[in-house]
Amino acid sequence: MSAPVRMVCGGCLRSVEVSPGPAGETSNLCPYCGRDIDSRQDSTEDQTGITKPIEWMLEAEPRASDSSSGWTETWSRGSLGSLGRFQLRERLGDGSFGQVFLAFDPRLDRDVALKVLKQPNPTERVMERFFREARAAARLDHPNIVAVHDAGFDNGRCWVAFHFVSGRPLNWYRDQHRLDPPTAARILRDLADAVDHAHRQGVLHRDIKPANVLIDDHGRPRLIDFGLAQRSDLDSSLTFDGAVVGTPAYMSPEQALGFNRQVDERSDVFSLGVIFFEILSGERPYPAASRSGPSHEAAELSLGPGECPPPPSVRTIHPAVPAALDRICMRAIAQDPRDRYASARSLADDLDQLLLQHRGGKIRLSFPVTTIILGLAAALLLVIGIRAAVAPWNDAMRSAASANPAGGASPAASAAPSSDQPRSLLDVPSSVQLIGNPSKGRYHLSTCPTIQSMNPSNKVVLRDADAARAAGLQPCAHCRPPVGLARQKTNDAR
Numbered sequence: 001m002s003a004p005v006r007m008v009c010g011g012c013l014r015s016v017e018v019s020p021g022p023a024g025e026t027s028n029l030c031p032y033c034g035r036d037i038d039s040r041q042d043s044t045e046d047q048t049g050i051t052k053p054i055e056w057m058l059e060a061e062p063r064a065s066d067s068s069s070g071w072t073e074t075w076s077r078g079s080l081g082s083l084g085r086f087q088l089r090e091r092l093g094d095g096s097f098g099q100v101f102l103a104f105d106p107r108l109d110r111d112v113a114l115k116v117l118k119q120p121n122p123t124e125r126v127m128e129r130f131f132r133e134a135r136a137a138a139r140l141d142h143p144n145i146v147a148v149h150d151a152g153f154d155n156g157r158c159w160v161a162f163h164f165v166s167g168r169p170l171n172w173y174r175d176q177h178r179l180d181p182p183t184a185a186r187i188l189r190d191l192a193d194a195v196d197h198a199h200r201q202g203v204l205h206r207d208i209k210p211a212n213v214l215i216d217d218h219g220r221p222r223l224i225d226f227g228l229a230q231r232s233d234l235d236s237s238l239t240f241d242g243a244v245v246g247t248p249a250y251m252s253p254e255q256a257l258g259f260n261r262q263v264d265e266r267s268d269v270f271s272l273g274v275i276f277f278e279i280l281s282g283e284r285p286y287p288a289a290s291r292s293g294p295s296h297e298a299a300e301l302s303l304g305p306g307e308c309p310p311p312p313s314v315r316t317i318h319p320a321v322p323a324a325l326d327r328i329c330m331r332a333i334a335q336d337p338r339d340r341y342a343s344a345r346s347l348a349d350d351l352d353q354l355l356l357q358h359r360g361g362k363i364r365l366s367f368p369v370t371t372i373i374l375g376l377a378a379a380l381l382l383v384i385g386i387r388a389a390v391a392p393w394n395d396a397m398r399s400a401a402s403a404n405p406a407g408g409a410s411p412a413a414s415a416a417p418s419s420d421q422p423r424s425l426l427d428v429p430s431s432v433q434l435i436g437n438p439s440k441g442r443y444h445l446s447t448c449p450t451i452q453s454m455n456p457s458n459k460v461v462l463r464d465a466d467a468a469r470a471a472g473l474q475p476c477a478h479c480r481p482p483v484g485l486a487r488q489k490t491n492d493a494r
Helices: 051-061 070-077 125-139 170-175 181-200 265-281 289-290 294-303 323-332 345-359 368-403 411-413 449-455 465-470 484-492
Strands: 003-009 015-018 087-093 098-104 110-117 148-154 157-163 167-169 214-215 222-223 434-437 441-446 459-460
Touching: 098 289, 110 125, 125 157, 148 449, 157 222, 167 170, 170 265, 181 323, 181 345, 265 323, 265 345, 323 345, 368 465, 434 465, 441 449, 441 465, 459 465
Parallel strands: none
Antiparallel strands: 003 015, 087 098, 098 110, 110 157, 148 157, 167 214, 214 222, 434 441, 434 459
16 A cells, blocks of 8 residues: 655645545645645656656756746645655745755655755765765764754665755845844854864854854854865865855855855854844845855955055944944954964853853853763852751760860769879860869869969869868968859959
C-alpha cells in the first residue's frame, strides 16, 4: 500500500491527506468542501522522477499572465508535487542557483525547508558546489544557525533539507519593526556568537547579509545559506584567487578585490559590522558598494588602507545611538583588517559587556556557573547550621568546666593544696579570682599585693568565695568584701 500524500485543496486551501485505495487510485475530492483537490492532478511522473507541477517551477518562471489562473493560485499556495519522499507545499525563496520550498517529510512527519538545485542532472563540479553548503552547515550545532537534516540526489535532482524556521528575513524585519539600539545590539551579539561558533569549526560564511538572516517568531536571529562557505580543512579549488564571491554591499575590501587567500574571520566580522550599521542607522556605510558591481567596488577599494574616505559615524545619522555602540560598529567595518576585531568572539564580548551595562548589572550566568554558586552557598549554609547546632553543647561543656575546675571535687577538696595546682601568680588562670592561704586562714583577690609575699607552697586556687568559706578561710583586710570590692571601696571613699 502506498504512503498517504498530503496536499492542499485548491478550493478551501485546507491541508488534506489523500490515501490510495486498494487498487492504488486516489480520491480527488476534498473531505471538507467536496470540491476537486486538484483538477490537473497527474500521478504519473516524467523521466526526471518529479511530478509535472514541480518541473514547471524549477525550469520555468511563472509568467505574469499566469498569475490569475486557478492553477497558479493552487501551486503557489498549495501542493506543488513531490521530490523523492518530500511533498512540496509552498515556494519560500528563489535564486539563480536553486529554489527553497516548504516541504513535508512523511518519513519523519515534519516540515522542512527543502533547497532544490534548479539544474537537472548536474555535472560533478556543480553537485560539489551545491552540496558544499550542506557539508559546511552539517558540522555546526548552534541555536542561531539553521540546522541541516538531510541531503540527497533523486532522479536527477539535488536537494538539501534544512530545519524549517517560521520567520522573516532581517531586512524585512528591520523595515517592519522599530529596532532600538539595545535590540539591534542583541541581534548582532547573537549573530556574532553564531559566526564565532562556525569559525571555531573551521567554516567561513563569506556571504553574511540581512537576506541570509531569519528572525524567528521569538525575535531570535538564525543564520542561513552557507552556499559560499569555505572550510579551512579543505584546500578547495572551487574558488580561485581573483574570483569575487559574495554580495558587494556587505563584502569586506579584501573580499571585493578577489584576494580570497586573505579572506579570514575578519571578513565575516566586516559583514556583521555592515549589518549592524544598517540596522542602527537605516543606511549602509558604503552606499557606492550597493550601486556598483564587484569590479567597480574593487576599483574603489584598491587605494589601500587609510586612503579611502571613512564612512560616517552612526551617531551623525542617528544621534540616539550610544557612543559605545558607535565605536563597536566603526571598529567592525574598518577597511584595514588589522583595525577590525580579530574575531567574532571579541565583537560578541564587547556587545555583551555593553548589554550588561544597559541591563543595570544583571549578569547572565551559565548553567555550570550557577550550579557551582548554588553548591557553594549550600555548603556554607550547612557549615553555619552545624556550628549553630554544636555551639550550645560547647557552651554547656565550657560552663560545666568553669563551674568545677578541679574535675568535680568538693569545694573543700578544691581548697586543699595539690601538687598540680599553680604555685606562682603567673600560673594562675585568668578566670580564677581568689587565691587562698590555708596556713593563715585567709584568701585574697588575684590582684591583692599580699600574694606577692606569700610562700608558693601556701597558695591554693579557689573557685569562688563560697569555696573559700567552706574551707574555713576569711578574706584579708585588703580584699574585704570579696564580691563587689570596687563598689565597697567607692562607698568607703565617700
